[in-house]
Amino acid sequence: MTTIRDRFCPKCGGPSDEEGLCAKCQAADTQWAECDTRVTSTHCPSCGATKQVNTWTDTNRERAELAPDLARTAVHFHPDVKKRAISVEIQDISPNRSRAYLTITGTLYGHSVDKTCMVELAWNKEQCDRCNRITGSYYEGIVQVRAEERTISIFEMQKAAAIATQIEETLQEGGERLSFISDMTETRDGLDITVGSQHIGLLIVQGITAQLGGRYTTHPKLVGEKCGRQIFRITYLVRLPRYQRHDVVKLGRTYAEIEQVDSRHVRVFDLSEGRSRSIKEEDIVRMIGNVRNAEPALIAYVSAGMMGLLDPATGATREVPKKPWQIVNEGENVQVLRDGDTFIVMR
Template identity: 20%
Template sequence: MRKISQSGRFCAVCGTKEGPFLDNLCEKCFIKENPLDIQVQKKINVEICPLCLSIRIQAAVVDTWNKEESMETVMREIIERKILEKIYTDIDYDYEFEDDIEESKIMNYGVKEFELKTAISAKPYEEFSEFEQSHLTRIKIIRTSCDLCNKHKSGYFEAILQVRGENRKLSETEEENIEDIIDRMMLRYVDAKMSYIIDPETDADGFTCKVSTKYLAETLGREIKNATAGKMTVAYELKTKSRDGVDVYKNTYLVRLPEYSSGDILEFENKMWLVKQITEKQMKLEAFDNHEQKRFDRKRIENRGKKLTKSVVEREFLFVSSDGKSVVIMALDNYENFDDNLERLPLNKQVGENIIGFIYEDKNYYIA
């Protein structure tokens, strides 16, 4: 650093004898001739998407920001950060910002212009007082929908998600359950980019929708698979060739719900069973002859069991009397009484209570 000399001098420009001097100049004249070598960006363009509120500043997209903060605060922070990023200097300096950015004007239609003043102060020479400079930056805020929202609007999607039953239709409960899962999952992706579904539809075949990305389709599919003990497969469908000759695929993620669902009735190893629970590998069944529950390998049931849910006829009964071993039951459709074994009734049934069940090949069965 250049030395400041104190003695026997006068300013080469204004002639004052009042020091200190540097390069033969007094403080005032020196500052005039040697402004701080600090440049501040003069123009900044900010693009904001009115649909997803994503912000682009000088071509770079700002990472997701906290949408609970006011837009004014967010804008100010982003712009100030940008200005500081672009100041290159070796001098130590302080800064202060002042602007006329206004929340209510940011989202107005058309181009909005604001000004931001950066006051820089620095003290590069020990004997001289602070240098002060102020710089003006013009801010242009432009509302324009972003590339991702344009893709969304044009119906772009990379994958199809399908949910089907294995050799069966989905039950109403299952349909509702799947829609709930999708709704719940999509809430998590409200602020995420490129995360949307198009045309969700539940019809006789099951549930189908188009999904913005393969990643999201797989995430949704896996969630449904896990919640339903289903299986997921992916089909790669040739769509188009990209410019460099690479095949681009649109994937179909298919979740198949198990053949059996809880509440199904089946015959297996010459016994009648009620399905209580299904997991990826196992099934828990309840025997109609004594209401004991047992676990089986799921594959075994799927290969050898016979599903009878659609073949049975629902029937309602009244528990008339019991001697502790045998019971008298009345069918409520024809008021006929007949004997049965107590252990065939659901647990904890009391005399006088109604029982829900069914009749299959002339035999009565009791569910609850």
């Protein structure tokens, strides 16, 4: 019967657990780790994105953070190596070159192994796909934000711009690097947003109409052909409603604050009755203003269904009816809009 005492290493003559070389000699004869002499990192000088093979990825990491990880990619281990560890020291030698000194350790066939190597890191610059499109004035669509039969308000313009920017940030964080906004311009008629993809254009118009109301239409234009595929640029036209949220309008002998507008009806809060209801757009006599432009007026007294308000412009006391739904107290402020000599108290 063969025992472990009968097995010996043909190289060193020592005992072996298996036929052939012992673990120590196997480890000594195995190329357990190799280092590439040079590795390259390509980054965009404009936005800092890094390129891996043919794919660009956004990153906020600086060169000092990237260098150790880049150096570790130069090491290739034998599959039998366990407990692998690599320590790295970086020395910058020029703006586009660094040297990495690596200490590599592990265990192979139960024996500890270690080695050192030096790797040159090359830092290449190349304009990324997104920056290349932006600088080349490439775009796939324009979102035009306008208002129906009126001038778009500053609030609406700022809100539309904020919605577009938020959508761009969300898409970029999700990896859609080519879904970008290359330009945002305020015009006499409204806001123009130039976009790098049709996907972001569609999401922007859907976001704006969802929050500000209105409707949108798309107008594609054939601009060429590439690889047998037709290339279109799309104009997305957003038409904000004639009336916007928080507009105050006159309805016959009463006033109301607009809450929501759709294609058929307008939902308002009746400032006389203190309730919400739906009306038709043609029921509106005229526009008074918007709640955002209301002025604070101090309540001097409340008595017998009337309120005495101090006119913020003159300081004189103006008496207005107190509606049953209004809960107000002397010494408080209420928001008011003017319709000629009439004070309209907001809710």
